[in-house]
Amino acid sequence: MSLPEPSAEALATSRELSLRLAADIAANDGWIAFSHFMQQALYAPGLGYYAAGSRKFGADGDFVTAPEMTPLFAQTLARQLVELLPQTAGNIMEFGAGTGRLAAELLLALDAMQCAPAQYFIVDLSPDLVERQRDTIARLAPQLLPRVSWLAALPETFDGIMLGNEVLDAMPCELVVRQDDGRLQQRGVTIRDGAFCFDDRDFSDTALASLAANLVPPVAGYVTEISLANRAFIHTLASVLTRGAILQIDYGLPEREFYHPQRHMGTLIGHYRHHTIQDPFYLPGLMDLTSHVDFSAIAQSGIDAGLDLIGYLTQAQFLINAGITDELAKLDASDIARYLPVSTAVQKLLSPSEMGELFKVIGFGKGIDIDWLGFCTGDRCHAL
Template sequence: MLSHASQAALSLPLPTADGLAFSRALSQHISTEIAAGDGWIGFDRFMSLALYAPGMGYYSGGAHKFGPAGDFVTAPEICPAFAQTLGAQAAQILVLSAPRIIEVGAGTGEFAADLLLELERRGALPDSYAILDLSGELRARQQATLARRTPHLLPRVRWLERLPERFDGLVLANEVLDAMPAHLVLWGPTHIAERGVGVDEGRFVWRDRPASGPLLGRAKVLAGECEIAPGYLSEISLTAPAWITEWAGILGQGALLLIDYGFPRHEYYHPQRSAGTLMCHYRHRSHTDPFYLPGLQDITTHVDFTGIVEAGCQAGLELLGYTTQSSFLFNCGLTEILSRTPVGDALRYLPLANAVQKLVSPAEMGEIFKVIALGKGISQPLLGFATGDRSATL
């Protein structure tokens, strides 16, 4: 039931029989909620169920997500140099706040292992390294990774079930904001609609309803700020700003360091980006059909970094810096990290250099990925934003 064969999906790899059964079970679960909701749920709810339904969603189920055997590759999976370079910024923040780290959404645990080993190398190990992850399957992989790579550091690591009531130190989140559920909004000639999901003849279909409440208010503000024309379709995330606001109430002294792909608001809602930024990732292929194999593919939207800053500053955080991933990594000493491997050792150096190129090239991750820091009580400029700070563009 609820199969969906879009034109984009026709070129995608077929799932295994077990994978297809898993997706059908989640599709039925979503269909039941749609029926209970008078035949409609907002896209934010569909995205939430597809990614996080307990035991069934993409991130809460057992699908292999990261690396060559998964659906996409994140920066920590490309090479250890990403976490090693970030270690310089982490060490500075720990000195300026407290020797504690929380990583949100730790993936396979490779980033945590690389970062802990680098901080150990620098003599800057945190007293505690906590990981907050919604996926039990991923927590198990993280534990296995750290036990294999950093067994002597395991006593410093713990896993959280929820946000702490108070925290001083460094909060890290790499590619977390893009996976937070977002609303879809269609600005029309006379009214603003929220695009949601229904079911027709066993398939998920788009259905629009008039926007209301906080979503309508936000959409009206954006229409005025960005001169959005009728027929414009895009996303509005209410979840990500709310998450930042929640952290503002938790953080005493320290910083949030967030790495993700996105734009300042005037670029996000640019007239030429009239179909939004919604994207799905399945077996290292990108497409725009969120109804294809729910539970087996990632669903993401880009980040409106202006909205992140607004939420943080209104809740008492200070903007500490905003720049591209490329600038941030070079500011933090990427060249020195690369130089640790001798150029003459071609078998090691060439693969590393190629991986680093993916991290910093404008055609790869260097420009579209941004790094933003928000914090409290940080008394010195952060070294990751020493040059190339783009805070004025937000």
């Protein structure tokens, strides 16, 4: 496969990150957990994929997210948020806001419904993306920019709606493997012949070992992911949320499908310039690393932390429930040049063979009493 060549500057960044990772490995008895490698590859200050200056989103980036495809995604989501915001102090907090397009279009849609949030907080670890988000909102919704604030960390308390689109999949995961003799081990990273490679060792984390014993099927050679970071993230959000809602949209599966015996190679994948990369060590810092979300674990983490599980369903069902077809119907279908790209994007968002089935939406509440529009039909909580 022929891949686009990175620039000399990008290659230099990747080499610097690789040297740092090699030093980490040398300092830790020649081995680091894969979660450590993934954390550094994605978030090392100034070097990681999300912390450096490479262009990540859109046609000239590595992948395209739903908000980049059509404004109707945000406009439909706003139909749900407009029902929730009055139940709270009227604030929104978005995690990993990408280019800022979702934030800008949510602000515009909510303002048009006379329900602009009191404050719109964005939590993002990437200085490059924060700058891009600010530029996007200033360009698309300049009158609403004063309502937006950027945070590098969570506040102690929050009253409002917490929102994340494709955030959970980008959190570091652990790799576990069942060896041919039936033993379960943790798969980490070492260096052989000057290159990063996998190396399996016994568990040092008893909590991870216990999870693996309960989740990994008895299939020799079975490799899979367990995200402790996902579980901790939901628990942390719950501890901060005093009243409001948590809405997460991502691609993933319930536990019984995620750890199905036939899914023996796991879901870890790389994305580079719209190419799918199987080798997680390809150009560290220049490639996105991601794994599917175990939504059963997300649901249980929220419940254990005192949240009400409101619903879980496919992205297609959520968007249909929330009225995306009504939003599409507002457009002039006779204006083919404008209508066709939007209708094509909506088809991708809803189609089972595109994003409609693989992407899921999960909602939690705390101290609010409302029937959520997005979960009115087609709920799949029974499958978790």
